[in-house]
Amino acid sequence: MEWLVQGVRAFQKEVFAKRQEMYEKVAHSQSPHLLFITCADSRIDPELLTGSEPGQMFVARNPGAIVPIYDGEVAAGMHASIEYALAVLAVRHIIVCGHSNCGAVRGMLYPEMVAGVPAVARWLRNGEDAIELLQAEEPFPSEEARIRRLTELNVLQQMRHLATHPSVARLLEANELTIRGWVYEIHTGKVERYEANAEQFLPWPD
Numbered sequence: 001m002e003w004l005v006q007g008v009r010a011f012q013k014e015v016f017a018k019r020q021e022m023y024e025k026v027a028h029s030q031s032p033h034l035l036f037i038t039c040a041d042s043r044i045d046p047e048l049l050t051g052s053e054p055g056q057m058f059v060a061r062n063p064g065a066i067v068p069i070y071d072g073e074v075a076a077g078m079h080a081s082i083e084y085a086l087a088v089l090a091v092r093h094i095i096v097c098g099h100s101n102c103g104a105v106r107g108m109l110y111p112e113m114v115a116g117v118p119a120v121a122r123w124l125r126n127g128e129d130a131i132e133l134l135q136a137e138e139p140f141p142s143e144e145a146r147i148r149r150l151t152e153l154n155v156l157q158q159m160r161h162l163a164t165h166p167s168v169a170r171l172l173e174a175n176e177l178t179i180r181g182w183v184y185e186i187h188t189g190k191v192e193r194y195e196a197n198a199e200q201f202l203p204w205p206d
C-alpha cells in the first residue's frame with residue numbers, strides 16, 4: 001500500500017498547496033448544488049467524471065446506486081444522506097448514476113451469484129421492481145443488451161424510489177427539485193442521460 005502513502009503526500013505537497021485558497025474557502029461550510037447517487041464501484045470517480053470541485057457535490061454511494069424505498073423505522077444510510085442533502089444543505093438537483101458492467105446489477109439478475117453474501121443479496125432486493133420491468137420487456141437480442149437494459153431500468157426505478165422519501169416528495173410537489181438519471185460507460189467514457197420526453201437514455205450532447 002505504498003501508493004497510498006505516496007498519494008497522500010503528493011496530494012498535500014502538490015494538489016493542496018496549489019489550491020490552498022479554495023480549500024480554505026470551503027473548510028467551514030458546504031453548500032453543494034447536487035446530490036450525486038452512484039455505485040460504490042471502484043472504477044467510478046464522480047468528481048473526475050463531472051469536473052467538480054470540493055464542495056460542489058454531495059455524493060452518496062452504495063452497491064448498485066440504490067435508493068431503498070423510504071422506511072421511517074429503518075436507520076438507513078441512504079435515507080439520512082438524502083434527507084440531509086435536501087433538508088439541511090438545500091440541494092435541489094439529484095442525479096442517479098448507474099454504470100456499465102455493474103456487479104450489483106448482475107447480482108440482481110443472477111441471485112445465485114450473491115448467494116454466499118447475504119447482506120449483498122438482501123440489499124439487491126431493492127432492485128426487484130427493475131427486474132419485473134425487465135421481464136416484461138423480454139426477450140432481448142443478446143445478454144449484453146439485457147444487462148444494459150437492466151442497468152437503465154435500475155436507474156429509473158431508483159429515481160422513482162426517491163419520490164417515496166418525504167424530503168424528496170415535499171420538494172417535488174412544490175416543483176423545486178429535479179431528478180435526472182445517467183448511465184456511465186466505463187470503457188468508452190460515454191455518459192447517457194434519461195430524457196423523459198423521449199422515454200429513453202440518450203447520448204450526452206456535444
Ligand SMILES: [Zn+2]
Pocket residue numbers: 039040041063064065099101102103104105
Ligand atoms: Zn456498480
